[in-house]
Amino acid sequence: MLLYLLVCGALVFHCRVYSFALIALLVGLSLFSFLPAVEGQGTAFSTMDVFDIPAVNGSIRFSVNGSYTNAFLENDMWIFNNLTLSGSRFSGTLKFSAKNCDVTIHSFTPSRATSNSTYSSCSIRYTVESDAGEQVINLGGDPSRPSHYSEWTVFNQDSVFFGEGKTWKLLPDETVIVKGLSGRLTVMRYSYGSFVDDRAFYLRHSVSITTGIIVALTVTLATVIKLRSNKKAKTVGDA
Amino acid sequence: MVWELPVNIVLPIYFLAAIAGTTLIAKFSRNKTCRISNLRLYIQIFAVIAIFMGLIIGPFGQPRWAPLGISPRDRLLGADLLGNQLPDGITLPVLACYYPNGRTVTCPAWQLQAYIFPFWNYPRGYEVTYSTLGIEKIGIVIGSLIVASLLFGRAFCGWLCPFGLFQDTLSRLRRTLKWKHRSFSDETNKKLGQTRYIIIATFLILSVIFGSYYIFGTELIPGTIAGGPGGTEAGIVSSINEPYCLICPMRPLCSLIEAGIGSMNFSYISQIVYGPLGIIGGYYSSISLTVLIIVIILSLAYRRIWCRICAVGALTALFSTTWPFKKIALTKLQKDEQKCTKCGICKRACPTQATDMYTKKGGDVTDSKCILCTRCIEICPHKNALKITFAGKTITSSKETQ
Numbered sequence: 301m302l303l304y305l306l307v308c309g310a311l312v313f314h315c316r317v318y319s320f321a322l323i324a325l326l327v328g329l330s331l332f333s334f335l336p337a338v339e340g341q342g343t344a345f346s347t348m349d350v351f352d353i354p355a356v357n358g359s360i361r362f363s364v365n366g367s368y369t370n371a372f373l374e375n376d377m378w379i380f381n382n383l384t385l386s387g388s389r390f391s392g393t394l395k396f397s398a399k400n401c402d403v404t405i406h407s408f409t410p411s412r413a414t415s416n417s418t419y420s421s422c423s424i425r426y427t428v429e430s431d432a433g434e435q436v437i438n439l440g441g442d443p444s445r446p447s448h449y450s451e452w453t454v455f456n457q458d459s460v461f462f463g464e465g466k467t468w469k470l471l472p473d474e475t476v477i478v479k480g481l482s483g484r485l486t487v488m489r490y491s492y493g494s495f496v497d498d499r500a501f502y503l504r505h506s507v508s509i510t511t512g513i514i515v516a517l518t519v520t521l522a523t524v525i526k527l528r529s530n531k532k533a534k535t536v537g538d539a
Numbered sequence: 540m541v542w543e544l545p546v547n548i549v550l551p552i553y554f555l556a557a558i559a560g561t562t563l564i565a566k567f568s569r570n571k572t573c574r575i576s577n578l579r580l581y582i583q584i585f586a587v588i589a590i591f592m593g594l595i596i597g598p599f600g601q602p603r604w605a606p607l608g609i610s611p612r613d614r615l616l617g618a619d620l621l622g623n624q625l626p627d628g629i630t631l632p633v634l635a636c637y638y639p640n641g642r643t644v645t646c647p648a649w650q651l652q653a654y655i656f657p658f659w660n661y662p663r664g665y666e667v668t669y670s671t672l673g674i675e676k677i678g679i680v681i682g683s684l685i686v687a688s689l690l691f692g693r694a695f696c697g698w699l700c701p702f703g704l705f706q707d708t709l710s711r712l713r714r715t716l717k718w719k720h721r722s723f724s725d726e727t728n729k730k731l732g733q734t735r736y737i738i739i740a741t742f743l744i745l746s747v748i749f750g751s752y753y754i755f756g757t758e759l760i761p762g763t764i765a766g767g768p769g770g771t772e773a774g775i776v777s778s779i780n781e782p783y784c785l786i787c788p789m790r791p792l793c794s795l796i797e798a799g800i801g802s803m804n805f806s807y808i809s810q811i812v813y814g815p816l817g818i819i820g821g822y823y824s825s826i827s828l829t830v831l832i833i834v835i836i837l838s839l840a841y842r843r844i845w846c847r848i849c850a851v852g853a854l855t856a857l858f859s860t861t862w863p864f865k866k867i868a869l870t871k872l873q874k875d876e877q878k879c880t881k882c883g884i885c886k887r888a889c890p891t892q893a894t895d896m897y898t899k900k901g902g903d904v905t906d907s908k909c910i911l912c913t914r915c916i917e918i919c920p921h922k923n924a925l926k927i928t929f930a931g932k933t934i935t936s937s938k939e940t941q
Contacts, residue, residue: 504671505675508679508682515686519867523867525931526867532931
């Protein structure tokens with residue numbers, strides 16, 4: 301926005317100072333980085349680490365490095381708190397169980413649903429390396445705000461979407477159970493239909509409001525310049 | 540490859556190199572008939588670096604298909620600035636394809652098609668949940684296009700578009716091989732220019748048809764619900780909700796280049812998904828690959844062949860050279876009729892065969908086919924006969940040559 305106003309100022313006032321200010325601003329802005337990826341804290345793990353679940357003949361590993369604050373096995377399910385995968389911006393709690401199968405987890409977006417959140421979506425992508433088996437997955441959803449199964453999607457590497465009830469089901473505590481599927485699977489929730497955004501209007505629509513203002517300013521500025529040049533041409537013509 | 544260099548080092552070096560190089564070329568280039576062309580090439584290269592800056596400053600978002608390699612694709616300028624309202628990045632009217640890794644801006648053609656998909660009520664997109672309606676996002680994209688087009692017209696095509704650079708490179712190759720370029724007849728070229736509007740309109744209508752379930756609640760073509768209520772198994776939908784992207788040559792070009800330099804795992808190319816429009820790979824279709832091959836072959840004969848039918852160019856031209864935008868567009872090609880001798884060299888030099896600067900009498904001669912490359916100005920032998928103006932101020936004008 302500041303950049304835009306500087307350009308407008310340079311146009312209106314034909315001032316070199318604005319041009320130099322523009323260049324200084326560009327260089328100055330570049331000194332600030334974008335939001336950094338969330339730094340992992342706690343215990344680091346690598347792709348070589350295997351999280352076994354001996355009681356149900358399953359194992360979990362990750363295809364990228366990462367970290368968690370703590371991880372433990374409970375009721376045949378691995379619980380990773382503050383799990384962050386390398387290169388990801390997000391961290392959250394993942395509960396995963398693999399029964400009669402070996403699973404490699406590739407990506408994880410935890411549920412970010414809170415009372416003030418603008419949306420709640422989550423996903424996990426993993427490969428069932430061995431026989432299909434069964435995977436029990438909880439991406440940190442809030443059981444007090446249960447989702448509907450229509451908000452969830454399970455699909456494989458061929459973009460085949462699997463019907464709920466046939467190969468997967470959603471439990472009331474936001475746990476998804478996937479059974480009988482192999483290959484690379486994605487389990488995802490889209491906030492389908494239960495989306496609630498209770499922010500102020502101007503925050504919810506800040507981008508469109510800003511865009512509208514910029515369009516109006518540009519059209520106004522262009523019209524003013526056009527009128528001025530028409531007037532100037534008429535003055536020169538009269539002279 | 541992903542270098543993951545620190546942003547605080549990369550960006551200052553980038554801007555300083557861009558400004559320094561531009562100044563040096565502008566000031567010290569000896570051959571005045573090529574000075575602007577050299578400057579334009581320099582700016583085009585830096586524009587491509589900026590558009591795919593994410594490849595240099597590394598992955599930001601989560602790995603999307605980690606078995607296929609890390610995907611530094613979420614390094615979106617817009618994602619940081621605009622948050623979840625428009626996480627697909629800032630609209631720039633160039634073929635900054637949505638699909639490749641490391642991009643910082645987004646192609647408006649993709650955005651217009653994609654935002655038709657969740658139109659009235661629904662913030663859902665592709666693996667992303669937005670907080671704005673599809674229609675609101677379309678409004679944002681069109682607003683951005685209007686602002687960009689009013690400010691700079693089709694200069695984006697001539698100076699910033701990565702696919703434009705690709706075509707210019709092929710033209711330079713042709714010149715190196717001493718092959719003469721060919722030209723369409725004026726009538727054919729005019730029809731090509733009209734075709735691009737038909738193309739963009741057709742594909743936007745197809746997007747509406749394929750997304751009809753989400754807009755109107757009715758599936759106009761069976762199988763076009765993506766994992767809908769109850770988890771319907773998708774048929775063709777995941778492949779053709781952005782029909783223009785299935786024919787656009789930029790997607791396979793970016794995918795092949797990025798796979799070639801190791802910034803995208805080759806599985807994105809080799810993973811074959813059979814669809815209704817021929818074999819569809821991970822990030823291209825057989826149609827778009829064929830279109831790319833045709834464009835490459837034709838670019839060795841015709842200059843800027845794709846620009847003559849480009850949908851994004853059509854959108855930019857629509858908002859800068861058609862009424863009422865034409866009246867207030869700030870960047871114009873102007874002609875002084877008194878100084879023009881009708882030698883026709885401007886018309887011959889124009890890479891898109893725009894003709895208004897030759898046929899029109901004087902004043903604003905900005906053609907909708909003109910990409911404001913300033914080649915006509917560079918080559919015009921008569922001082923101030925042609926000039927580019929911005930807000931009435933002359934940016935560059937033709938110089939007298941012996």
